[in-house]
Structures are given as structure tokens and as C-alpha cells.
Amino acid sequence: MLSQEQVRFFQENGYLIVEDFYTREQIAAYKEALEETRHAKGEHSFVHNQGGPYSMYEQKVNLWRDFPRIRELTFDPRRAEMVKQLTGSTEIRLFHDHYLIKPAMDSRASNWHQDQPVWPMSEDGPVNCWIPFQDVTVHNGAMAYVAGSHRWGTVKFKANREDEQIEVEGKTSGETKIVPVPIRAGSFLLHHGMTLHYAYPNKSEEPRYAMTVIYLPEWTTYNGNKHPVTEGLSLTKGQHFEHDMFPVLTSAG
Template sequence: MYQVPPEKLAFYEENGFVQLEDVMSEKEMNELSAYLDEVMAIEGEHTQTVDKDSDYFKILNSKMNTWRDSAGMALYVLSPKLADIARQFSSSSGVRLFHDQAFWKMPGDSKPTPWHQDATYFPMNESNVLTLWLPMHDVDDVNGCLSFIPGSHKEGKLTNVDFLHPIDLLELTKENGTDLRRPVNVPLKRGSFTLHHGLTFHYAHANKSDHPRRVLTIVYMPEDATFDGKSNHELTRGSGFQDGDLIKGRLFPVLASAPNEG
């Protein structure tokens, strides 16, 4: 398994995001990229797909839960290596899968992804979820890399942002008397990825290149995460979960747990 350097753990705790370089081999990236292209090209039975005629498509073309329609994607979404890396940054004893999501930021009439906090969209009481953001190729501010506000995960949960009609989270924090530091762009080389806390403010630049910006994200939640009792998220809608219930079951497996020191 991959052992995260202590300085990376400290950086994440302070800033709410971290960059890990050269974690994935060229062979792994070739396989994953091919699987992701395949699953994006099909009409899956289980994935949720964006309407190509919608305004949202100009921001993001996405599919959720690709692992349920592709055994190849499941190899990586359920990867023990990736999950254990996430666990090392988590404050919990283990991590469950919440969902994966493929994000294609299309070329041409591309729009940026507004500043937002991931945890505000999720149906759980806890906010210490982690998002692993893994591009299939090099990314920078030309083709849509991420930008983060260091330390913004300490602001607490604010409100979810409508990507088509966004509010300005940065202005909202100013109204609260908070002076956040300036954004940090995080370009990545193929084989590298970022992890960010569920409350960290982040943004994706528009894609000004000639090719789709292709990314796999995996969202990990604490193994003891509980249902918030009111969310209308598609993955828990009709699940029968009650307020405070452990979010568990066949769609939310524990993927990594702390080693038994006994």
C-alpha cells in the first residue's frame, strides 16, 4: 500500500486539500482511461447522465456510479490502494464509498465550475468526506484544473451552489467577517491527483483547449457516516434510511479500515 508522507498529511489538515504526484502507473492510467471512455460512450443501466442539450452540459458532462455499469471502472473506483490513501487523510477509522463520478468538461462553449463545497450536496450529517480528483491527462488552467481556497474547510458548512445560477461563496464569507486567502491553482501531471475535504471551497476553470478534460472523482465518506434525514440525493432517495441511520449497504461498502494494531 501507498504510505502518505507526514508532510502531506499536515498540509491537508491545514489547507483542506493536497496534491499527490505519480501515484498511478502509466499502465494503470492507460487502463482506466480506456474504461472511462467506454463507460461514457454507453447508455448505462445504473449511471445518471447529463442531458446534452442542457445548459449544465456546458459546465460539466457527467456520469455517476460508473462502477455499477463497468467491471473495469469498478477495479479503480473500489481500489483498495486509492481507498487506503483516502483513509490516511480521513479522521475516521475507515472509509466507505459514497459514489464515483466521471466529469468531462467539454471544449468549445465551456463554462467554469463555480466555487462550491462538496459536502453541501451530500445526504449525511458528517462533513469530513473526501473527494479524490484524478484526471486522465495533464491539466492546467487552460483545460480546467481545480483551484482551492486554502483553509476554507474551517469555515463550516455554508450552502450548496446552483451551478447554473451560482451565489458567490467568497462574498458570503466576507459578510461573515472572514478574510480568506487567495485561491491556489493546482495543475496536475497524468498519474497524479488531488484529495480535498468536503468543506473546502474549490472551482474548476473553463476548458479552453480542443479536447474534453476527462476526470474520475471518487467520494469517500467516514465508515460511520449517518443519514441527515432530509436530503433528496438520488443515491439515498427511497432507500428507507431514517434520520441518524448509518449509511451502509451494497452501494456503500467499506473500502479501507485502519490496520489492527493488536
């Protein structure tokens, strides 16, 4: 469980690093399982970004539906309990998982963005968990955040990935300070769906492996917008995500 200080840090900054949660042996085994998913054709998971030369990343979505070892990692109830602490929700559902693999040497920095505006949900509160499978630094694709930006609502901004600069409408340069977050294998990051963030390019000689798991508090409802994960599910605008595709990971009951 998280300490009161960790909860306070997340509420103030919109992100939190949980150090050394898995052993290096555990995360190495999960990395091997993740590598297998790249070359396996699943019945339900799907490639959303192919990757390739000078791409931001390679991406495959809904791994949990096809690959038991990755499902084990995605469904870890301890992380879901942490999200329950951070949000105050009595129930946490899975939206989806996906891997994000930055190619070696020639990847681009990811676009600055807020997650929430591109997710098909109306209410604030969803949390993203970012799990690296090796030590990650600025050199090989670490995450970076604008601390406190989760409290600003949906923002308009201009960003230069190469110069690591961002200008947010209505905010001073002091308020938009970029915070790089290097992280060790076995640790993970949690960030609020409205926190501005991006990932540095991978300039190392090895691919950078990471995976995200997106959590939904109980009050989250579908806003009717198109999204690859909700396509074909016949969800109705305004309904809660009570569907087998969005399983409960932890609840008060």
C-alpha cells in the same frame, strides 16, 4: 501511504495533491475505459448532467456498478487507506463515483461550492478524490481551492467565475486567496468536503476528462435530505451508510 507532511498539509489546507501515483500508461488505459462508459447504457449508472454547448460538464454517476475497469479504479484500496489516514477513521465506505467531462472550447467554469452541504450526511469528514485522465492546467479546466476553508463550516459567499474572484462572509481577501492546482496525468487530488473549490473552463481543443470518488468515514450518518444516489434506498435519518450501495473500501479488520 501518506507522509506526516502530506497529512499536515491536508489538515491545514483542506486539499492535497498526490503526485504520479499511476503511470501514464495506466491512466491512458483507464481513460479509454472511461470513454467507453460514455456510450454504454448501464443498468445501474445514470447520467446526471448531459453536457452540451457552453455547459460546465457532462456527468455520469455510479460507474462502479456497471463497468468493471472503472470499478477497479474506484475501489483501489491504496487511495482508501490514504483517506483513512487523513480522517482517522477505522473504516472507509464509498458514497459514489462519477465522471466529469468538460467539453472542448466552449465549457463554462464550474460553480464555486462546498461539497458537504449538498451531500445527504450530517457529519464533517467525507473526502473527495479528483482523478484527471490527462495533464490539466488552468487553460483546460484545472481545479482551484480556497486553502483552509474547510475549517470555516458552511459559509455564505459571492463568487464571479469569469473574474476568478470570491468573497466569503466574515473573511478578508487575504484569507480567501484562490489557489489553482495544475496536475499531471497519473496524479490525483484529495479534498475535504467543506473545502471551497471550483474548476476553470476548458479552453483547449480537447475534452477534459476527470472522475471523482467520494469517501465516507465510519461515523457518517444520513441526514434525510434528497440525493440522486440515496433515492429509493429507504434510508432512515440518523442511520449510518451501512448498505450495499455504499461498500466498505478499507477497514481495520
